[in-house]
């Protein structure tokens with residue numbers, strides 16, 4: 001199966017927080033989307049890897065993605081080395097996405113910046129024919145995604161471009177809050193965390209409103225790029 005967009009996140013819920021309104025809009029437009037989580041989020045203060053796995057599956061269903069894989073790298077200790085790059089390359093070559101969305105280049109959680117660079121490096125290396133990979137018993141062909149964009153998550157990174165996601169924020173919030181253990185379902189002995197606060201929950205909507213305000217629409221999500229974004233026609237811009 002070939003897909004149009006692969007969204008990669010260090011932890012289950014990164015993709016939902018960073019770019020799920022954009023994904024929901026693209027899926028609504030008929031695009032095929034997959035999600036790749038690099039870790040199971042087992043170091044999270046709340047919930048367990050098993051709970052988060054179920055929540056991630058629910059969120060994937062809400063969004064309507066074609067698949068969701070987890071590479072089970074070590075949460076908190078993601079490394080950008082040959083072995084981890086090869087694991088991501090195998091997924092890129094299997095699904096041949098035109099566009100890859102990945103973590104913010106700089107963020108609060110140290111895994112995010114690491115995953116950002118790792119994903120970007122894997123996209124480049126995946127296009128080199130002499131890097132041989134075998135996945136599910138098959139020799140894979142080289143494939144380089146045309147575009148790599150970084151979504152924005154915790155820090156207020158200045159976007160290079162924004163996507164009008166008016167009409168898709170509700171879907172995003174539904175997917176984000178499918179992670180009940182992370183955002184609102186509190187076990188008796190579990191402490192508050194930066195993302196369990198009402199402030200954080202409201203900030204998801206606020207950021208979408210704020211970016212939307214700046215482009216004259218209701219809601220938007222922002223991305224950064226590594227090189228210029230090109231358009232066919234100046235009229236493509238909204």
Ligand SMILES: [Zn+2]
Nearest residue numbers: 010011014109
């Ligand atoms: Zn994360």
